[in-house]
Amino acid sequence: MNYPDSVRIIEVGPRDGLQNIKEPIETKHKVSYIEMLAQAGCRDIEITAFVHPKLIPQLSDSVEVCNLLHRKQAESQRPLPAGINSVPPVPTNVGNYFGDINYSALVPNIKGLERAIECGIKDVAVFTAASETFNQKNTNTSIDGSIERFREVVNLARSNNIKVRGYISTAFYCPFEGRISPDKVVDVSAKLFDLGISEVSLGDTIGAAVPTDVEKLLEQVLARFETNTIALHMHDTRGTALANVVQGLRMGMSIFDTSAGGLGGCPFAPGAAGNLATEDLVYTLEKMDIKTGIDLEKLSQASRFMENILGYSLPSRYLHASKCAKC
Amino acid sequence: MNYPDSVRIIEVGPRDGLQNIKEPIETKHKVSYIEMLAQAGCRDIEITAFVHPKLIPQLSDSVEVCNLLHRKQAESQRPLPAGINSVPPVPTNVGNYFGDINYSALVPNIKGLERAIECGIKDVAVFTAASETFNQKNTNTSIDGSIERFREVVNLARSNNIKVRGYISTAFYCPFEGRISPDKVVDVSAKLFDLGISEVSLGDTIGAAVPTDVEKLLEQVLARFETNTIALHMHDTRGTALANVVQGLRMGMSIFDTSAGGLGGCPFAPGAAGNLATEDLVYTLEKMDIKTGIDLEKLSQASRFMENILGYSLPSRYLHASKCAKC
Numbered sequence: 001m002n003y004p005d006s007v008r009i010i011e012v013g014p015r016d017g018l019q020n021i022k023e024p025i026e027t028k029h030k031v032s033y034i035e036m037l038a039q040a041g042c043r044d045i046e047i048t049a050f051v052h053p054k055l056i057p058q059l060s061d062s063v064e065v066c067n068l069l070h071r072k073q074a075e076s077q078r079p080l081p082a083g084i085n086s087v088p089p090v091p092t093n094v095g096n097y098f099g100d101i102n103y104s105a106l107v108p109n110i111k112g113l114e115r116a117i118e119c120g121i122k123d124v125a126v127f128t129a130a131s132e133t134f135n136q137k138n139t140n141t142s143i144d145g146s147i148e149r150f151r152e153v154v155n156l157a158r159s160n161n162i163k164v165r166g167y168i169s170t171a172f173y174c175p176f177e178g179r180i181s182p183d184k185v186v187d188v189s190a191k192l193f194d195l196g197i198s199e200v201s202l203g204d205t206i207g208a209a210v211p212t213d214v215e216k217l218l219e220q221v222l223a224r225f226e227t228n229t230i231a232l233h234m235h236d237t238r239g240t241a242l243a244n245v246v247q248g249l250r251m252g253m254s255i256f257d258t259s260a261g262g263l264g265g266c267p268f269a270p271g272a273a274g275n276l277a278t279e280d281l282v283y284t285l286e287k288m289d290i291k292t293g294i295d296l297e298k299l300s301q302a303s304r305f306m307e308n309i310l311g312y313s314l315p316s317r318y319l320h321a322s323k324c325a326k327c
Numbered sequence: 328m329n330y331p332d333s334v335r336i337i338e339v340g341p342r343d344g345l346q347n348i349k350e351p352i353e354t355k356h357k358v359s360y361i362e363m364l365a366q367a368g369c370r371d372i373e374i375t376a377f378v379h380p381k382l383i384p385q386l387s388d389s390v391e392v393c394n395l396l397h398r399k400q401a402e403s404q405r406p407l408p409a410g411i412n413s414v415p416p417v418p419t420n421v422g423n424y425f426g427d428i429n430y431s432a433l434v435p436n437i438k439g440l441e442r443a444i445e446c447g448i449k450d451v452a453v454f455t456a457a458s459e460t461f462n463q464k465n466t467n468t469s470i471d472g473s474i475e476r477f478r479e480v481v482n483l484a485r486s487n488n489i490k491v492r493g494y495i496s497t498a499f500y501c502p503f504e505g506r507i508s509p510d511k512v513v514d515v516s517a518k519l520f521d522l523g524i525s526e527v528s529l530g531d532t533i534g535a536a537v538p539t540d541v542e543k544l545l546e547q548v549l550a551r552f553e554t555n556t557i558a559l560h561m562h563d564t565r566g567t568a569l570a571n572v573v574q575g576l577r578m579g580m581s582i583f584d585t586s587a588g589g590l591g592g593c594p595f596a597p598g599a600a601g602n603l604a605t606e607d608l609v610y611t612l613e614k615m616d617i618k619t620g621i622d623l624e625k626l627s628q629a630s631r632f633m634e635n636i637l638g639y640s641l642p643s644r645y646l647h648a649s650k651c652a653k654c
Contacts, residue, residue, distance in 0.1 A: 001542060210615050211615065215328060236566075238610050238611075239643070239645060242566055242570045273644050280565060280567070284538075287539070289539070321534070
């Protein structure tokens with residue numbers, strides 16, 4: 001079997017992971033967590049979301065997260081871009097202010113993008129769904145309505161040299177509509193790419209997909225779009241996420257979204273898993289001779305740091321095993 | 328991709344799951360648990376082990392488990408074999424005393440087999456390893472020594488029309504020797520089949536294998552032995568078990584050992600996963616249109632029953648999700 005030599009892992013713990021956690025977490029702890037992820041070798045980290053504070057209270061400190069991250073990086077003697085002498089505040093259009101790491105943020109609309117730009121963010125992500133019902137309930141508009149909303153977002157982003165990623169939630173199953181047709185996912189993906197979005201991430205939002213679902217969807221998606229523009233964003237709610245990613249790997253996929261420690265879990269069920277844990281994927285890939293660039297022990301340290309902040313264990317199987325001298 | 332139409336799942340929760348649990352569990356609860364598993368559609372259940380009580384105190388009530396199970400089945404008006412009017416005690420050589428369910432037991436030696444026969448058990452399993460160091464530490468003899476020990480076990484079993492399964496522990500990785508050569512596993516398997524063992528179960532004892540490991544081992548094993556005589560017994564210590572089983576499925580395998588709820592966990596690490604959870608496998612297989620014969624809701628009821636007895640949650644991802652109305 002031919003697998004890719006290396007993959008790109010998008011670490012979504014600080015955003016997708018934290019957003020489901022009710023306990024308030026101090027900004028300084030979030031930034032330490034992000035720094036530990038970067039030190040572990042994560043090169044794509046979604047660090048926050050510029051959404052209305054009432055929608056995701058946990059991420060209402062997005063500006064502060066960015067500013068503190070900038071300041072700490074400056075203090076740590078990373079070279080600042082030419083013309084930039086002090087932080088904060090962060091001027092607009094400063095080039096890759098965060099060094100060689102892609103710190104990205106979720107933005108729901110133009111206002112969110114403007115704030116992200118002010119914070120020096122160079123990669124953003126927008127989100128829609130493949131299920132009309134889910135999108136209506138989640139964003140209060142139709143899929144086409146949300147895509148129309150993205151038009152000005154993508155235009156402003158591109159004029160600022162900012163890449164835009166598009167999440168498609170419920171790409172496999174919807175809690176309201178059940179199984180989603182691959183045709184629908186292809187259709188929504190095409191509309192996103194037509195807007196100028198650079199990468200589409202297919203989300204198994206409720207963690208219900210199995211490898212044959214991934215196979216059926218990717219057969220259609222990869223027939224239409226370049227493999228290196230499609231990511232898989234699998235949730236481990238029913239334990240299937242890693243098997244689904246391996247199915248994607250077999251079909252040439254090489255971009256996967258995961259959350260360190262499996263941080264976040266299911267927003268509705270205490271103890272239930274959410275995003276595939278970065279540790280479980282990195283362990284598997286490295287042992288399959290597929291390079292991730294991520295140091296598993298340092299990554300686990302970041303997760304254990306967050307476990308200490310939260311006061312409970314995260315779902316990652318590897319993380320549990322790493323605490324056992326005999327495993 | 329062609330997967331098998333159906334698989335045989337060997338439910339090992341009452342033996343492999345319980346043996347790692349320190350809290351004493353009443354015999355009546357074990358039997359209720361086994362009955363619930365049977366009612367969920369499990370047709371192969373490893374119910375206990377006839378080992379020295381000091382080695383596995385949790386399973387020291389193996390005779391009582393069998394007798395109570397016999398009695399309850401008789402009381403529930405299952406037809407008793409001809410000539411059998413009352414239980415217990417259970418006479419030897421009574422045919423399939425447990426109806427259409429294969430209740431099996433682990434036996435380390437001839438003495439264990441004799442006790443199993445007295446209890447009406449018709450399927451037994453012996454265990455060795457692919458790692459000399461592991462086998463020496465686990466059974467106090469070499470691999471060849473343990474196989475020699477099995478000779479009289481298999482002979483007595485066959486003369487009693489009892490099938491013998493052989494577990495090969497550390498078939499992928501050993502905690503002492505590291506990676507195990509597929510040649511060694513083929514060699515041990517051949518010796519077991521030569522003795523007259525009907526089925527070999529390949530165990531990822533420390534849950535370290537990834538799909539490429541499964542591929543490499545099965546390429547050699549399945550080139551030598553019939554696919555329907557080989558089982559996979561994967562542990563989920565690092566979250567890889569389901570992906571490994573899917574790799575086995577792709578190569579034609581159709582016998583898998585799992586534990587309801589993932590009961591048992593890692594014997595060394597509280598909270599760490601052990602056997603692949605039956606729920607997670609059944610969910611995946613049924614959604615892949617591969618029949619298991621197992622009712623997922625009834626299976627989850629059995630696991631929730633055991634969670635209530637134990638007073639803590641079991642590792643199965645599906646089981647967690649099943650408690651959430653929105654997942």
